Each structure stands twice: as C-alpha cells, then as structure tokens.
Amino acid sequence: MRRSLTRWTKRLILVLAVVAATLFVVRVVDSQRGPPLELWHTFVPEDLQADAIDKLDWNGWMAAEARLFDQVRREVTDRLDDEERRADNRYFAGSPINPSHFEQDWNRSYVMEPDGAPRGAVVLLHGLTDAPYSLRHVARQYRAQGFVAIGLRIPAHGTVPAALTDTVWEDWLAATRLAVREARRRIGPQQPLHVVGFSNGGALAMKYALDAIENPSLPRPDRLVLISPMIGITAFARFAGLAALPAILPSFAKAAWLSRVPEFIPFKYNSFPVNGARQSHRLTVSLQAQLQRMAQAGQLATLAPVQTFQSVLDFTVSTRAVISALYNLLPTNGSELVLFDRNQNTRLGPMLRPATDLLLDRIVPPAPRNWRLSIIANTGPDSADMVERVTPAGETTESVKPLPGMAYPRDVFSLSHVALPFPPGDSLYGIEPNPAEEFGVSLGAVAARGEVGVLVLSPASLLRISWNPFYGFLMERVGAGIP
Structure with missing residues (x-):
C-alpha cells in the first residue's frame, strides 16, 4: 500500500512539474509578442520607500518629488529616440499631452487652501496606475466648503509605468x-x-483608519469617503506574481508586464506591470484579514463612519467584497453604501448578459443592516425615470425618493469602475469637456468608428464609460457630510 502511494505521489509531482513547465513556456512565448520595451518600461526612478517616507515632513516629501520628476525628465524625456518623439507620447516634450505644458501638472501632490482659515482637512488618495488628477474635483468641493485639501501622489505613480515594477504597498x-x-x-x-x-486609494484609506485604531500615535480620521474601493479584486491577481517569473531572465523582461500600451494619457499609466496587480492583491488580503480580526475583537466600534459609492457592475474591483468583507462587518456608526444599478432603459438591453439583472439581489444581504443602503436605479424596466431606494440602518422598510432631472443616457448601460469621480465636464474624461482646461486629448468625448486593428488602444477601453452622469448627486451626498 505504501509503495502504491509513493508511486502515485511521484506521478502527481511529475504531472504538476510538466504542467508548470508548460505554463512557463506559454507565458514566455506570450510575453514576447507586441512592441518592444520603451524607456518608460525599463527606467525605474528613485522614488521614496516606507522607511524614508516615515522620517519626512511634507516639505521634504515635495522636495523629493521635485527631484524625482527632474530625474524622469533627464532619463526618459531627454533621451527619447526620434521615432519616440510623437504627439501621442506623453513623455515627448513637444507633445500636446506632455504635462509640462499645463498650468498645473496633476501627476504631482498638491495642496488646495480654502479662502480664510480652514475648518477641517481632507486627504485624497488616488487609484492604481492613476494620479492625483482623479480626485481633483472632490478636492475642489472640500476647498469650497472651507477644508484644506491634500492630494497625495502615491509612490511609484505619476512618473513612468516602470516605477510600479519596484514598489510595495507598504x-x-x-x-x-x-x-x-x-x-x-x-x-x-x-x-x-x-x-x-x-479604488486602490480606498483600500489605503481603510487600512490607515484601522491602523489608527490600533496605533494611538496615528491621527484618526473623522470620516471616510470611498469611491469604487478596492476591498477585493479578482482571483487572477493572487497568481499574478507567477506570470512575471520568466522576467528573471533578461531576455524575457517583457514577462514583467501584463500590458504594454502607448502612453497617451497625461495623468495615468496605460501600461501595467505584473507587480502592480500583485501589490494590490497583497494590500486587499492584509486589509480583509485586519477587518475580520478587529471585527471579532470588537475594535471596529470606534471606526469613523464610512460612506461608499460603488457601481453594481465593476470589472476592476469586487462589488460583492465591498459588502461582504467590509460593510457586513461594520458596527452601527452612521455608515452608508450608495450603489448605482445598471440602466434598465438602455437601447442595448438585448445585448446585455441576463445575469446582470440578478446581481443586485445576490450581493445585498436582507435588511435590517447596520448601515444605510441607497440604490440609484430606474423606476422600473424600460423607464427613464430614476429613483433613490433607501433603507435606513436598522430598518426593514425601503422608501423610494424620485430623482427629477437625473437619467442614464440611452446608450449607457451602466457606470464603470473608473467613471464615478469624473463629472461630464471633466476636460480629460468627460463627454462634454470643459473648454477652460485643455489637456491635449478628450477621451470621454471620443466616439470612434472604423476598422479593427487600427487604433493604438483597445476598442474595449473606448466602450468603457469614463464619466459619471450622476456626478452631481454623488458630490451633493459627499458635501452633505462636510461639517
């Protein structure tokens, strides 16, 4: 019997080894496709790490950031080959999308001061591959209501995509x-x-708030606002690190990247390294474990109220995890979850997966709950009228409030992960770009039609909505929580 088990064990190990070797070869072959690595894929700037950051004040951070951007200019912008000096390359100094041409480079950290003495302060944390640009509208709302707004550039962001190959969430x-x-x-x-x-900044906001409960030396926030927070992500990210294994060999350096796309957005990376996905997964695993541990110990009783805005349909983060791994653990502390359902009145209805109609019922637990639930939805199938369906914390009865003037455009079937913090008039991502600001490209207003294989970007990225038709509602709700 023992010999038989040993024989089967050896066979299993052999099969697993063959499978692993096959996957390795497939990954090597797949990674070699596509364009070559560019300077922004190979040059890793000297961004600060945790030990050094913990010793700095804000002035030191801004000085280090200035040196970092000077380094990127010297090592990337000034060294581009002639064929890389194109209008669609944000790193070309002569490109209309090069951030140095703008009145403010929103890749960098910023502070917005209110008129008069501040009545409070807000820290704004952007998402993965993103930049402080993404929360500038929220920052302006806070400043208008008397708060000083600090928009932080997360390390390894705002410079070159290669920076994300050498960073950790810590x-x-x-x-x-x-x-x-x-x-x-x-x-x-x-x-x-x-x-x-x-997004990823939502995970950082939650992680910090939990750490501040366990560490009295950290200032505690009085309120958390999360927009499409990355509480949980897809299972693929768990194994993302394995995808980069061939990159250990210099000849297969491309394997360190999940995508390599021309960099035509001034305030966001298009290319995405494996390590970015891996670090986000590590962050969410640590966050979920801490939430579970602190909930079991009763330590969430002093957590600040959490207000979250989330699309029911989100391809980047798990809407289910926002509820199951965060909200179902919260005490009765004034927290609120706002869910944007898909459009039931879209002319694209026959093309949508039937499962999307049932998703909301599957992920929302039955009332009563410890938190207020607000669902933004059509009044019914084939109705353009929108309502807010509200169930207060601790209650079972849902009230319905009409939302006059709010509607999904007929050709929009849902919001997306990236859309929520951007108004229709955002100069980069909005459908009606504000002419007072110009960033060289208006992605949200593009309605591309033509043959496949011609564009430098995936048609799927143009299909994904990048602005929020309900942005005014979102900001009204955020503003209501500003004392």
Whole structure:
C-alpha cells in the first residue's frame, strides 16, 4: 500500500512539474509578442520607500518629488529616440499631452487652501496606475466648503509605468501616513479630518483608519469617503506574481508586464506591470484579514463612519467584497453604501448578459443592516425615470425618493469602475469637456468608428464609460457630510 502511494505521489509531482513547465513556456512565448520595451518600461526612478517616507515632513516629501520628476525628465524625456518623439507620447516634450505644458501638472501632490482659515482637512488618495488628477474635483468641493485639501501622489505613480515594477504597498501606506500627519498639522487637534480614497486609494484609506485604531500615535480620521474601493479584486491577481517569473531572465523582461500600451494619457499609466496587480492583491488580503480580526475583537466600534459609492457592475474591483468583507462587518456608526444599478432603459438591453439583472439581489444581504443602503436605479424596466431606494440602518422598510432631472443616457448601460469621480465636464474624461482646461486629448468625448486593428488602444477601453452622469448627486451626498 505504501509503495502504491509513493508511486502515485511521484506521478502527481511529475504531472504538476510538466504542467508548470508548460505554463512557463506559454507565458514566455506570450510575453514576447507586441512592441518592444520603451524607456518608460525599463527606467525605474528613485522614488521614496516606507522607511524614508516615515522620517519626512511634507516639505521634504515635495522636495523629493521635485527631484524625482527632474530625474524622469533627464532619463526618459531627454533621451527619447526620434521615432519616440510623437504627439501621442506623453513623455515627448513637444507633445500636446506632455504635462509640462499645463498650468498645473496633476501627476504631482498638491495642496488646495480654502479662502480664510480652514475648518477641517481632507486627504485624497488616488487609484492604481492613476494620479492625483482623479480626485481633483472632490478636492475642489472640500476647498469650497472651507477644508484644506491634500492630494497625495502615491509612490511609484505619476512618473513612468516602470516605477510600479519596484514598489510595495507598504510604501503607499507610509505616504498615506505622511499626508494625514500634514493634514492634522495644518488644522490642529480639534477640527475634522476626512480621508477620501478612490479604488486602490480606498483600500489605503481603510487600512490607515484601522491602523489608527490600533496605533494611538496615528491621527484618526473623522470620516471616510470611498469611491469604487478596492476591498477585493479578482482571483487572477493572487497568481499574478507567477506570470512575471520568466522576467528573471533578461531576455524575457517583457514577462514583467501584463500590458504594454502607448502612453497617451497625461495623468495615468496605460501600461501595467505584473507587480502592480500583485501589490494590490497583497494590500486587499492584509486589509480583509485586519477587518475580520478587529471585527471579532470588537475594535471596529470606534471606526469613523464610512460612506461608499460603488457601481453594481465593476470589472476592476469586487462589488460583492465591498459588502461582504467590509460593510457586513461594520458596527452601527452612521455608515452608508450608495450603489448605482445598471440602466434598465438602455437601447442595448438585448445585448446585455441576463445575469446582470440578478446581481443586485445576490450581493445585498436582507435588511435590517447596520448601515444605510441607497440604490440609484430606474423606476422600473424600460423607464427613464430614476429613483433613490433607501433603507435606513436598522430598518426593514425601503422608501423610494424620485430623482427629477437625473437619467442614464440611452446608450449607457451602466457606470464603470473608473467613471464615478469624473463629472461630464471633466476636460480629460468627460463627454462634454470643459473648454477652460485643455489637456491635449478628450477621451470621454471620443466616439470612434472604423476598422479593427487600427487604433493604438483597445476598442474595449473606448466602450468603457469614463464619466459619471450622476456626478452631481454623488458630490451633493459627499458635501452633505462636510461639517
């Protein structure tokens, strides 16, 4: 019997080895396709790491950031080959999308001061591959209501995509601590402190808030606003690190990348390295474990209220995880979840997967709940009228409030992960770009038609909505929570 088990064990090991070798070869072959690596894929700038960040104040951070961007200019922009000096390359100094041409480079950290003495402070944390640009509209809302707004550039962002090949999420969290320290320094110990996080920044905001409960030396936020927060992501990210294994050999350096796309957006990376997905997965695993542990110990009782805005349909983060791994663990502390359902009145209805009609019922637990649930939806199938369906915390009865003037455009079937923080008038991502600001390209207003294989970007990226038709509603709800 023992010999038989040993024989089968050896066979299993052999089969697994063959499978692993086959997958390795397939990954090697697949990674060699596509364009060659460019300077922005190979040059890794010297961004700060956690130990150094924890020793800095805000002035030191800004000085280091200035040196970092100077380094990128010298090592990338000034060294481009002639064929790389094109209008569609953000790193070409003569390109209309090069950020140096704009009145403000939104790739960099910023501080917005209110008129008069600040009544509070907010720290804004952008998403993965993103830049401080993505939350600038939210920052302006806070500033208009008397808050000083600190938009943080997360380490390894805003420069070149290669920076994400050599970073860990602990660096991102250290920068979050730095920004919150600066926010508290500017307003003193008594005034309210808020933290706003978008996507990966939402995970960082939650992680910081939990750490501040366990570590009394960290300033505690009084409110958390999460937009499409990355509480959980797809299972693929769990194994993303394996996809980069061939890159250990210099000849297969392309394997370190999940995608390599021309960099034609001034405030976001298009190319995406494997390590970016791996670090986001590591962050969400740590966050979920901490939430579970603290909930079981009763430590979430002092957590600040959490207000979250989330599309029911989200291809990047798990909407189900936002509820199951976060909201179902929250105490009754004034938290709220706002869900944007898909459009039931779209002319594309016959082309949508039937499962999307049932998703909302599958992910939302039955009432009563410890948190307020607000669902933005059509009044019914084939109706353009929108309502807000509200179930207060601790109650089972849902009330319905009409939302006059709010509607999905007929050709929009849902929101997307990236759309929520951008108004229709956003100059880069909006469908009606604000002419007062110009960033060289208006992606949200593009309605491309033509043959496949011609564009430098995937047609799927043009199909994905990049602006929020309900942005005014979102900002009204955010503003209502600003004292």
